[in-house]
Amino acid sequence: MYYFSLCTIPPRLPWTLFQMLSIIVLAVCQNQTANLPFEDYCVDLYDFVQVFCGDRSQPASCILSSWLCDGYADCNTGYDETLATCQNANPCQPNPCLNDGVCHGFSAQTNVSVAYPLCECANSYSGIWCETNLTKTQLSPVNAAVCDPSPCVAGACTPVSGPSFVCSCNPGYNGSRCDILESACVSQPCFNGGTCKDTADSYMCMCAPGWNGTICNVLVDACDGVLCGNGGTCIQKGTLGVCICSQGFTGSRCEVNIDNCTPQPCLYGGTCVNGVGSFTCVCATNRVGKFCERQETCKENPCQHDAVCLSPTNNNGHPSCVCQDGYTGLLCETDIDDCAKNPCGNYGKCIDGINSYTCKCNPYYTGVNCGILVDTCNPNPCLNNAFCCRQGKAPCSSNLPVGRYECYCRNGFTGNNCEQRVPACSSYPCQNEGVCTSLQNGSYICTCPLTFRGQNCETFNPCGSSPCLNSGNCVNKEKGEFLCQCLAGYSGIQCELSTCIATGCLNGGFCKTLSNGTSYCECLRSYKGSMCEIVFPCASKTCLNGGTCLDVSPYNFHCNCMDDFGGTYCESDLPCKSKPCLNGGRCINNGSGYTCRCPLGYGGIHCDILLACAGNTCMNGGTCIEISPSFKCACP
Known part of the structure; x- marks a missing residue:
C-alpha cells in the first residue's frame, strides 16, 4: 500500500x-x-x-x-x-x-x-519549451486579412491556411492569442534600480530611494514637503533634503533655538537672558559691561551699549563715555553703520551688526560678500553620466542664465536630469509587423511574424511558417515563394499526402488504416512521432533486477527498482538484501547502512539478543533487571 x-x-x-x-x-x-x-x-x-x-x-x-x-x-x-x-x-x-x-x-x-x-521560441514554434510546431498541420490557402487588425494581444500575427492565424508571443506571454501573462517582469520595466514584482495581471515597481513613478523614472524632489523653521533653507544632498539653519538655530528642521547662555557667560552673579544668536546679561548692583565684568564707577551712568563710564574729575563736571567697538556718539548711543560702504556688492543685501555685518546673498551667489557664483554643476545634478553645463563653463553656451544648468544626455536617456531611459522601442526598430519589447538595459527583442526573421524582422523568410508538413524540407525561392522537398512516401505542395502503407513505420510500429482511408503508425512503448522515429530512453535502457523503466522526458528516464535494489539501473544491492535482522526483525535501508527494528522480546543491532525481562514480570511493583542470559527483580 x-x-x-x-x-x-x-x-x-x-x-x-x-x-x-x-x-x-x-x-x-x-x-x-x-x-x-x-x-x-x-x-x-x-x-x-x-x-x-x-x-x-x-x-x-x-x-x-x-x-x-x-x-x-x-x-x-x-x-x-x-x-x-x-x-x-x-x-x-x-x-x-x-x-x-x-x-x-x-x-x-x-x-x-x-x-x-x-x-x-524560434519562428514557427511555441509552447513553454518551444515544443509545438505552430504550422505543422496547416494547409493553404492563406488569408492575410485575418491579421488586420491583429488578434494577438501581446505578440506578432502570421496568417496561415484555414484561413487562420498563429500568434508568436512576446517574452513573458503565452496562449493561442498571447493573452496569458505569465511574467510581466521579463521585459524589465523598472528603471533606476527599481525591483519588479509580478502581480495577478500586471507588475509593480518597488523604486529605489530618490525615485518615484510607475516605472521608477521620476526623480523625487528631496525638499518637497520638508519645512525648515526659523528662516532655514532646504537643500538636496543626494536623495535627502537637508535644512541649512539661520544663525542661532539648529535641529533637523531648525526648530531649536541655540542656548547662548550655556556655558554661563555672565560674571559676578549676573543673570543671562537667551536671545536669537545672542544673549544679554542682567548684572548685579554696581556691575556693568556685556559680561558684568566691570564695577560701576559712576553714580549715574548715562553711557549706552556697555560703554565704560568715567567719573568726572571735579564736582561740577560730567561723566565721559568710552564706547565699545561699533558704537559712537557722546553717550555711545549711535550704532556705526558697517553697511555704509556696501560690502555685499550687487549680489547681496547687507545686514548691519555690532562692529560687523552679514550679507544675505541673492539666489545662486555665496561667499562672505556674495562675490562667488554658485557652481550649479557641483555636485553634478545630471544622471547616467550626462554632461552638466552652466554659465562660464566650457564649452557651454554663454547665454545660460545665472544659476541655471542644462544636462546633455548620453544616447538612450532623456529628461531634465537625464533620469529617464528612452525605451529602445521608441524608434520602432521592428519591421514587417514585428512587435517590439523594450528591456531595461536599453536593448530590445523583436517578436517577428513567422515569415520574417532577423534582429529587426528585416529578412523575408517564407519557410518560417514551416509550410512543409511531415518533415519536408522547405527551400526559400524568389518573390516570397517556397518549395517543399518531401521525404519518401510523401507528396503534395506541402508534403501533406502520405501513407504508412508506402513508407512503413519505424522501430517496430504498426501501420493502421482508419475507415476514412487515413493511415497512421501505432508505435511501441518508448517510441513516438508520425513514423515512430523519436526514440525515448527506455527503448535502449535496461533496468536490472526486475526494475521497471519509466520515460520522464525525451532525454531522461527513471528505473523503479524492486525492493532491496537501488542505483540508476537498479544495479546495486541495498544493505537489507542480506537479511541481517534476526528473529523476525524488520530491516530498514538507511543510505549505505541499515537499521533493524526488533520485535518485542529481542534487542541488539541484529535483534540477536533475547530480552529476558520481556517475558518475566516482577510482582508487587518490582523492577526487572536484565542479567544475560537471565534476569533479577529489584523489589521495593
Whole structure:
C-alpha cells in the first residue's frame, strides 16, 4: 500500500498507477484551499518549474518537499530534480528550449519561486519549451486579412491556411492569442534600480530611494514637503533634503533655538537672558559691561551699549563715555553703520551688526560678500553620466542664465536630469509587423511574424511558417515563394499526402488504416512521432533486477527498482538484501547502512539478543533487571 499526501506523487509507483493517481490528484488539487501551487499549477503534473504558492503571506508553505528535490523525477520533464531547481544553478544549462529556442534564465526568489527558464521560441514554434510546431498541420490557402487588425494581444500575427492565424508571443506571454501573462517582469520595466514584482495581471515597481513613478523614472524632489523653521533653507544632498539653519538655530528642521547662555557667560552673579544668536546679561548692583565684568564707577551712568563710564574729575563736571567697538556718539548711543560702504556688492543685501555685518546673498551667489557664483554643476545634478553645463563653463553656451544648468544626455536617456531611459522601442526598430519589447538595459527583442526573421524582422523568410508538413524540407525561392522537398512516401505542395502503407513505420510500429482511408503508425512503448522515429530512453535502457523503466522526458528516464535494489539501473544491492535482522526483525535501508527494528522480546543491532525481562514480570511493583542470559527483580 502507498501512503502519500495530496499533490504528492510517490516516487516509485508503477507508470500506469502513476497516471491514474495523476488524474485523481489533479482533480483534488483544483479544489483544495491550502498547499496548492499558485494559479493551480500542480508542478508534479505540469511541465512548468516556477513554484508560486496559494498563500500570499506565506508563499513557501506549499513547496512540497515530499516530491520536490527528493531524488526522483516526478515531473514529466524531470525539472523537479535539476540543479537549477534544487541548488539555484543556471536553469539554462543545459538548454531546455527545443527547436533552437533561446533560453532566458531567472534565479530563485526566496519564498516565491525556484530558479526557472523562459524560452524565446524560434519562428514557427511555441509552447513553454518551444515544443509545438505552430504550422505543422496547416494547409493553404492563406488569408492575410485575418491579421488586420491583429488578434494577438501581446505578440506578432502570421496568417496561415484555414484561413487562420498563429500568434508568436512576446517574452513573458503565452496562449493561442498571447493573452496569458505569465511574467510581466521579463521585459524589465523598472528603471533606476527599481525591483519588479509580478502581480495577478500586471507588475509593480518597488523604486529605489530618490525615485518615484510607475516605472521608477521620476526623480523625487528631496525638499518637497520638508519645512525648515526659523528662516532655514532646504537643500538636496543626494536623495535627502537637508535644512541649512539661520544663525542661532539648529535641529533637523531648525526648530531649536541655540542656548547662548550655556556655558554661563555672565560674571559676578549676573543673570543671562537667551536671545536669537545672542544673549544679554542682567548684572548685579554696581556691575556693568556685556559680561558684568566691570564695577560701576559712576553714580549715574548715562553711557549706552556697555560703554565704560568715567567719573568726572571735579564736582561740577560730567561723566565721559568710552564706547565699545561699533558704537559712537557722546553717550555711545549711535550704532556705526558697517553697511555704509556696501560690502555685499550687487549680489547681496547687507545686514548691519555690532562692529560687523552679514550679507544675505541673492539666489545662486555665496561667499562672505556674495562675490562667488554658485557652481550649479557641483555636485553634478545630471544622471547616467550626462554632461552638466552652466554659465562660464566650457564649452557651454554663454547665454545660460545665472544659476541655471542644462544636462546633455548620453544616447538612450532623456529628461531634465537625464533620469529617464528612452525605451529602445521608441524608434520602432521592428519591421514587417514585428512587435517590439523594450528591456531595461536599453536593448530590445523583436517578436517577428513567422515569415520574417532577423534582429529587426528585416529578412523575408517564407519557410518560417514551416509550410512543409511531415518533415519536408522547405527551400526559400524568389518573390516570397517556397518549395517543399518531401521525404519518401510523401507528396503534395506541402508534403501533406502520405501513407504508412508506402513508407512503413519505424522501430517496430504498426501501420493502421482508419475507415476514412487515413493511415497512421501505432508505435511501441518508448517510441513516438508520425513514423515512430523519436526514440525515448527506455527503448535502449535496461533496468536490472526486475526494475521497471519509466520515460520522464525525451532525454531522461527513471528505473523503479524492486525492493532491496537501488542505483540508476537498479544495479546495486541495498544493505537489507542480506537479511541481517534476526528473529523476525524488520530491516530498514538507511543510505549505505541499515537499521533493524526488533520485535518485542529481542534487542541488539541484529535483534540477536533475547530480552529476558520481556517475558518475566516482577510482582508487587518490582523492577526487572536484565542479567544475560537471565534476569533479577529489584523489589521495593
